[in-house]
Amino acid sequence: GQGAPPTGSYGQKGLVGAGGIPLSSVGKGFNLSVAYNLSRTRPVVDTTVISGTGGGVGAGGGGHRTATFDLSFQPTRHWSARWSSNYDFDLQQFGAHSISLERDLHRWHASFSFLKAPNGNLAFSVYVALLDQPDIKFDYEQRSFSQ
Structure with a gap:
């Protein structure tokens, strides 16, 4: 015979529903967004009329x-x-x-960031502040520029 139907989105070991892994114990999960962009320029119409041609289409941009x-x-x-x-x-x-x-740690908030530009420039920053007294803080930033 057949057993009980699976529960949750992925069966007994699903992430959602009865028998699922309790995601609330590990934060809010994750978000991923991917966007694709294609930009093109329209070809420029040549308004010069040569007898019998009615004008023409000039060079247009490709795409990016x-x-x-x-x-x-x-x-x-x-x-x-x-x-x-x-x-x-x-x-x-x-x-x-x-x-x-x-x-977040008790009454403190810390932020760390790192940026690498395509030309090799780097930036790193650290910010730590007491939530009750924002004037009590540590703020550090370092940048390097490639030559």
Whole structure:
């Protein structure tokens, strides 16, 4: 005979529903967004009329294709992380990468961020502040420029 039908979205070991893994114990899950962009310019119409041609179409632009990525997740109730970047299909390279981490600890909030630009420039920052007294804080930023 057949057993009981599976519960949750993925059966007995599903992430949602009866028998599912309790996601609330690991934060708010994750979000991923991917966007693709194709931009093209219309061809320029040549208004010069040569007898019998009725005008012509001049050179138009090709296209520029990019994709952007954004991933954020909260592994615990007090930690959150985010990564974002973009990719240029025409240049076949990634653009800027951005990574940030945030942490709440009792009455304190900490933020760490890292950025790498396509030209090799780097930026790093740390910010820690007491939530009850925002004037009590530690703020540090470091940048490096490639030559």
